Amino acid sequence: MKVAIIGIGYVGAVSAACLARDGHEVIAVDVNPTKVKAILSGQAPIIEPNLPEVTAEAVAAGRLRATEDVATAVAETDMCLICVGTPSTQAGSLELNYVLRVAEQIGAALKKRKGHYSVVVRSTILPGTMDGMVIPALEAASGMKAGKGFGIGYYPEFLREGSAIKDYDDPGLIVFGARDDATFERLSSLQESTSDRVQRVEMRTAEGIKYFCNAWHALKISFANEVGNICKAHGVNGVEVMEALVSDTRLNVSKAYMRPGFAYGGSCLPKDLRALRYAARQLNVPTPVLDGTGLANDVQIDQAFQLVTRVKNVNRRVSFLGVSFKPDTDDLRESPHVVLAERLLGKGYDIAIYDANVRMSRLTGANLAYILDLLPHISRMLREDLDQVLAFSDTIIVGHSKLLKGVDPAKLEGKTIIDLAGLPLEWRERKDYYGICW
Template identity: 40%
Template sequence: MKVAVLGLGYVGFTAACCIASEGHEVIGIDVSQKKVRQIMAGQAPIVEPRVQDMLTEGVTAGRISADVTIAAHLDDCDLVIVCVGTPSAADGSHNMGFIADVTRQIAVALTADRDRPLVVAYRSTFRPGTVEELVLPIFEAVLGEAAQHRVEVVYNPEFLREGSAVEDYFNPPKVVIGTRDGIPNAAMEELNANIKAPIFVVGYREAEITKFVDNSWHAVKVAFANEVGRVCLAQGISAQQVHQIFVSDTKLNISPYYMRPGGAFGGSCLPKDVRALQYIAADTGANLPLINSLLGSNEAHKHRLFEYAVEGLEKPARILLVGLAFKAGTDDLRESPNVDLARKLLAAGFELEIYDPGIDATKLVGANLGYAYSQLPVLERLLVERTHAEAASYDRVIVSNATIDGLSLSGDPEIRHTGQLP
């Protein structure tokens, strides 16, 4: 197949690389000229395991290309996958401006006669009703009655975790495909031909709410574990031992994932989707006390981790923070709890340096770049190389999502792990 991927962020770029690795031709579209130039030069615009090798192979074989405009690229496409952002608006709802804009661009580009409708699959996170109340009306407004013959809309949420996105693409926990009538789509069946996972073909709304349910449940697990962890910390109880006892019960306590007392939740998915589910509940008159408490509990946990990290230190102590990104092995700083921790350390008057081998401040792009410098304007000054970190003297080393294995620290600084409570 020829596949167009619109939006080359973490989800879109990873998907483009994975799809091309299976022999399909992929054209990536993104408004960022910098990203497009990098991709065409064979340089991955994100840090994520395996994607660089896949990009190199795809570009060399002529299966991956990129452009900043849709132009005529859709004329011979079999499938379009939309991965543009749906960031949080001020009220917690998703900002659907990018979705509306790209949908309109697709509709305008559908000028060529086709022997079958172009399948447009949306992977961006939507509130239920978005396909029926926003996407389809835009296609109908631009194309009129021809819309039903020129385009077939599919909703296909993604379940990629940063740091293991390629593995998750090929081995997802499930595949969810929303169609107008809940009937399988041939292009999506071909795309998923080599993926071994339960496949659910449902209506649009059932597919749209899936990501909110999943991410809110993950957020519930993290917040619950951290509240237990704070109680243990205050009482001198070993949170690790309590955690071991709890997760041994796989019959009633479900599973150990997201249940370890430690770091706050963050990143580009959980906070955004919890806020959106809160908005949906308020908009529909539902009452969700636990969901409404999640972000407040998470902020309290961030502050408790800060207190734990600096406990017993006198200002202006020298601190090395190991790990700033949301997940080790990536460079994604969006809503990373470690960015909040760094900001609190600076505001409290400590002398801070940060070591994260996955982050190069000069290579951050897009929303990641904007978030990094809006939250930590002095980021470039704070980041240090490994040789500097090993040679310098610190009063305390705070390890967040990363590891210090192999890092030879001079002196004997106290080490505090904020990613896992003791």
């Protein structure tokens, strides 16, 4: 493949050298003449382990060249990867000027070029930037339509400085947001050895994946640091704690709990987080991550409340399916579903509840005490018959999706569904369906 790499910083310099090493013909482009000269003389334009050797070999083999001119690079290649910087502005927003400037230059170069060309962005940009800004800039400058006149894609980069070549060769994640098949095929042929691991998604999904990977990494670091701080104050070895924590790949470092949905609850998480935060306060240890976690959970309950109260509901009646803190238990303690029901009750809603596992006559101990304290009228709201609860109102709040298993969506035609649980597609496609965070 003949590929142009536009912007030869940490991402561009590594991609250019590795692609050339793998046999592709690469032209690297940068506005900085020092970087262009460095490549032309076979030197790496940035500090990165093994990059000097890979760059020198690629240049010596004649597969890696450099120029300051975008038009030349576009004229001589089949695809370009935009790797220019997207730094923060002073206000914290994303500086897109470099990307847009390059898009205009590529667009202008496409006018003079014959044959299909693929424009792919690798710079980190927020969801919707390709559709809202990059594509319009390319279309305006080229006079062509993206997806027809030229191919378009977003291919986020996940490499880490310091191990960039290793990460390039064995990436943890490969995501192609390619709209047209020709661009998808071109991207796939760039890294044939890992093409079986490619996940093809919508462009704006690819844009989002990059951001949330970085947010997740940042959250992991801050969580581990906070664990260290709290442990130190308690005289506990935080490193040992975290080593044990990550050794559990079933619940701790795994897919578990990593699905958008409703708030957490139950007899452990809220109570234990509160106790940790309280004890840390006594020891003068700040706990912003744990504080934020509790806050985020309250916000999620509020999201559900807003969802229910915003839909048209003339007689203020709701049917609530599943109120225990998770399916397959009758535990109502600190259930966010119960908190939501209580808030709706306070707003004057009339509620009918169905939960296959919750029977007032069977509740005992702390569970019973909790429900009598927070929702004393629950026994009046609880019904034992699902059909009766479904018929009670035109707004169905789904707390546990399995309670609707076997119910024909057509049977609930005309009713509003508020989904806190993640119902299957057949429910999501209907009118008057609202998901908590999807």
